[in-house]
Amino acid sequence: MVAATVAGVFARRASWDLRASPLAAALAARRSRGQPVLDLTESNPTRAGIREPGEALARALAEVAADPASLRYEPEPRGDRRAREAIAAVHAAHGAALDPAHVILTAGTSEGYAHLFRLLADPGDRVHLPSPGYGLFEHLAGLEGLEAAAYPLSAGRGARWRVDLDALAASLGPRSRALLAIHPHNPTGSTLDPDDLASFRALARERGLALLSDEVFAESVACGAPFRSLLAGAADGPLHFVLSGASKLLGLPQLKVAWIAVGGPPSARDDALARLEFVADAFLSVSPLLARTLARLLPQRESLTRMLRARLAENRARLAALAATGPVHALPSEAGWAAILRVRTREGDDEALARRLLEQTGVLVQPGSLFELAAEPGTAQLVVSLLPEPERLARGLAALAAFAATLE
Numbered sequence: 001m002v003a004a005t006v007a008g009v010f011a012r013r014a015s016w017d018l019r020a021s022p023l024a025a026a027l028a029a030r031r032s033r034g035q036p037v038l039d040l041t042e043s044n045p046t047r048a049g050i051r052e053p054g055e056a057l058a059r060a061l062a063e064v065a066a067d068p069a070s071l072r073y074e075p076e077p078r079g080d081r082r083a084r085e086a087i088a089a090v091h092a093a094h095g096a097a098l099d100p101a102h103v104i105l106t107a108g109t110s111e112g113y114a115h116l117f118r119l120l121a122d123p124g125d126r127v128h129l130p131s132p133g134y135g136l137f138e139h140l141a142g143l144e145g146l147e148a149a150a151y152p153l154s155a156g157r158g159a160r161w162r163v164d165l166d167a168l169a170a171s172l173g174p175r176s177r178a179l180l181a182i183h184p185h186n187p188t189g190s191t192l193d194p195d196d197l198a199s200f201r202a203l204a205r206e207r208g209l210a211l212l213s214d215e216v217f218a219e220s221v222a223c224g225a226p227f228r229s230l231l232a233g234a235a236d237g238p239l240h241f242v243l244s245g246a247s248k249l250l251g252l253p254q255l256k257v258a259w260i261a262v263g264g265p266p267s268a269r270d271d272a273l274a275r276l277e278f279v280a281d282a283f284l285s286v287s288p289l290l291a292r293t294l295a296r297l298l299p300q301r302e303s304l305t306r307m308l309r310a311r312l313a314e315n316r317a318r319l320a321a322l323a324a325t326g327p328v329h330a331l332p333s334e335a336g337w338a339a340i341l342r343v344r345t346r347e348g349d350d351e352a353l354a355r356r357l358l359e360q361t362g363v364l365v366q367p368g369s370l371f372e373l374a375a376e377p378g379t380a381q382l383v384v385s386l387l388p389e390p391e392r393l394a395r396g397l398a399a400l401a402a403f404a405a406t407l408e
């Protein structure tokens with residue numbers, strides 16, 4: 001009876017299965033018993049002892065609060081001009097000339113996706129997302145009534161994952177509207193191969209699709225290797241939207257300011273911007289005070305993210321030291337805040353494996369299946385965050401290795 005009422009009230013798009021997964025239930029049970037958890041999934045930098053971004057944020061907020069301009073409200077649908085100038089400078093550092101007028105601020109990258117999906121697609125239309133991938137984008141598409149179609153990525157040699165272009169082309173149909181690249185990708189840490197970018201551009205032009213690139217992990221590239229935005233050279237390609245934001249770029253999820261940068265052929269780009277401005281104007285969701293705070297922080301990002309980058313480098317080095325011949329080893333990765341571990345086991349269900357690991361050792365990891373990572377027979381894949389304190393990561397990995405040794 002209750003189910004019938006519920007089914008009658010809510011939209012089909014809201015028919016989510018909200019039950020906790022067995023792993024989430026095991027975690028809640030463990031916590032309710034007061035048992036310790038060694039959490040290797042923590043991807044919130046404000047909970048990982050990385051203090052610099054928060055300290056810089058406190059200073060910038062105080063400066064903005066003391067500025068008499070903060071007493072006035074002048075709505076700007078594209079967002080504060082100084083913030084857009086600072087964003088253009090970031091993209092210039094990533095190799096892409098960007099006019100500040102071609103930027104729209106959003107309250108988080110997820111909101112940027114929502115704006116773009118509303119701009120580009122009608123309910124029932126299709127957007128193409130990478131698999132493996134992070135489930136958030138499928139949810140964001142679903143919230144706009146869109147169908148998310150996966151295109152496969154597969155691990156090539158070294159750290160680079162490649163797009164299965166035949167599978168992508170086969171999945172395109174008359175309702176396909178947009179093609180999304182996550183560059184660098186979460187959780188593989190791979191950047192889009194230049195040949196795959198050329199194919200994306202050709203496919204997008206041929207099929208009338210927009211290209212979206214999520215570049216939130218741009219500055220997490222290992223060894224400080226220069227990052228190149230996919231927006232570079234976009235004027236000759238299809239309509240192109242880059243999503244990025246303070247959450248990952250600065251390690252400041254609490255600021256809740258992100259942006260969309262628009263490139264592509266000038267007339268299509270300007271038309272897209274005018275329409276995006278209309279969407280943004282309907283919400284005016286970005287506080288000008290926070291936008292001006294972002295404008296102060298972006299030029300300091302080198303010093304502000306020093307600790308974050310050092311943390312990522314140290315944890316990557318620890319993972320790289322796990323021998324490929326051992327029961328656990330890490331896949332090479334170029335960038336990002338996550339790492340994929342491969343464990344030798346006959347246990348085919350990686351969710352069950354993560355649950356047993358938690359129950360027996362207190363170590364929490366993500367099952368690879370949560371990211372649609374398919375394991376080869378005789379192995380399971382698990383995902384850990386690169387943000388925990390290195391000593392915690394080392395303790396967790398030692399417990400995981402001891403656990404895995406019992407599985408072979």
Ligand SMILES: Cc1ncc(COP(=O)(O)O)c(C=O)c1O
Pocket residue numbers: 108109110111134136182186214216245246247248253258
């Ligand atoms: C690739 C990628 N893009 C975007 C987001 C969401 O970013 P935001 O916190 O700015 O909404 C995430 C979250 O983890 C992510 O992994």
